[in-house]
Amino acid sequence: MDRIIQPPLVDTTACLCRVDAGLKTVAGAKRFVPGAKLCLQPDIKASIHPTRNKPTRGDRNRNQSPLLPGLPDDLAIACLIRVPRVEHRKLRLVCKSWYRLLAGNFFYSLRKSLGIAEEWIYVIKRDRDGKISWHAFDPIYQVWQPLPPVPKEYSGTLGFGCAVLSGCHFYLFGGKDPLRGSMRRVVFYSVKTNKWHRAPDMLQRRHFFGSCVINNCLYVAGGENEGMHRSLRSAEVYDPNKNRWFSISDMSTAMVPFIGVVYEGKWYLKGLGSHHQVLSEVYQPESNSWYPIYDGMISGWSNPSTTLNGHLYALDCKDGCKVRVYDEVTNSWSKHIDSKMHLGNSPAMEAAALVPLNGKLCIIRNNMSISLVDVLKSEDTRGPSAEHLWETIAGKGQFKTMVTNLWSSLAGRNRLKSHIVHCQILQA
Template sequence: MELLESVSESSNQIESTQLPLLYGLPDDLAIFCLSRVPRKYHPRLKCVSKRWRELVCSEEWQYYRRKNNLDETWIYALCRDKFEQICCYVLDPSSPSRCWKLIQGLPPRSSKRKGMAFEVLGKKVYLLGGCGWSEDATDEVYCYDASVNTWSEAAPLSTARCYFACEVLDEKIYAIGGLGSESSDPHSWDTYDPRENSWRSHLDPNIVPEIEDSIVMDGKIYIRCGTSAVSSHVYAVVYEPSSGTWQHADADMVSGWQGPAVVVDGTLYVLNQSSGTRLMMWQKETREWVAVGKAVIASYETTLSGLLR
């Protein structure tokens, strides 16, 4: 009798795993239909059944939506509230209300750290490093998976860092320079491969710890290290993926990089605050900086991470 009940339970489990995603349709057509459901409804899809939940959280689902241009860009922001606590928000630009939503579950140990990096890779947000008044630089890395709405620990940095540059290039995260522990080499940089969940450490004498800004442009990482103490020239280096080395950046381009920078559709914009506030654009063809127009900037402590699809 116990043997028959065991066989019956096994049969039910096999049948349940073979149930179609949508009755009457093969799974490839079901995915074709379900993948067109807007991202804001994905939490509801995961409540329908175990198979639907596994599908929405799978790499197959993400790949299919990206391949067919169905992925949707949401904006994530890392902020510090009036109590000096770190908090993370998300915004759906297509939402009529345009309201930022608080992401729950941020790791408590990182709540009051400063000098952290905040980066997006694929469907995940990474919170890296940082330090505090009574805490040295840390190598801790936390990962937020948007598909399951949870935070978890990722592989730690090879080098403890705070106030460092962090960028994504060729599906890898680069953690560059910054301040670290006494045993850390200030001329180092780390690369993270999400497929292996591991970091590799590198050294280059052109990297300095005092980093002020960073961008990715034309498949390269640019680091602005500030103004030389000897001259008024801005010191910047560029990472060449072909050789895996850092070199001095183009002097003409760097000369106008005197404020926060962002690259939009391959064009570099800089908020120049050296004399007033002007939005400047780097024109590659003529190799010159041109003014875009006046800008009024509100003062607040917010770091926009970029885009998460």
């Protein structure tokens, strides 16, 4: 068997990895992270972007200067980790020492352990010409942030997957390239380096498949393979700790999923079979088994959904102004949270994603407007009315949007300029 050359492992635990070892007092900084250990794995370096040759560690150590003049490095780190995330892009440009600090596992593990890590919203959009772009939204300062462009092999790809591992690695995988057909390729963006990197290819080419993350492992199942001209039953899982893909049990029937969610440790999928019939299956990782499901949760389930605080939520209208809650006791979607502010049925107002953000439900629409729902307050019967649980943090100025839509209609520009393909939350 030919030896497969794979990129280096990516450690997902809090550690003092090699890239941090150049800091003078990094050993003393261990006390900031209980249980931190020396990382035996190399740092991320399989960047897609071309880089110049780096000096050896010996040269680095000889020329090492303090992170902040006049302060020991451990105190300097204590200051730098408290800089808001919106400024981290500038911190990397100050000097090589600061870049190495932010590129290592220690810096962001420390922010997370101290409870100062920030969650940002990452949105992938496709324009009317089929080109892919992506954007990051800072919910604290409520501004969109610049990002390095997606790798060129994904600039026009259809039916690819998207997921987040280790909280700060944004993966794109599979899909159908306009020229090469179905792909096995996997790439990921690291918040630490602000660059794209390669990861091991999937075991099978596929597009329009289902994917999810359970226990920080990436699962994919079903979909299509252009070379096989049929739906797939196969499934596989990627373990970032082992940096390998593994086959898991096949699905009961071949399926092209159009919706999926992880609930109570199980992966629920709903899609179309080989004869365009609607199918539903659930996967149990503990037993590595699939089985069909037809209960009340699946009935009528067709909109974006997510779990938060052990509860399952789904959008209940096209513009995302109403959310329904799954009641496990009655095995039905019997509860609702209504904003009482309907935005209409235009494609621009369509809610494309529902994700958890800082303990709230986050609804993202095609026009990049974002709403938050405080579901914890909704569970308090003495709390405010349902419409007061909603907050708009992006796309404020509904009147302006309505005027813009009206002008576009009068000018004959009804075609949607772009639509959201994927949405994820990254923490750093």
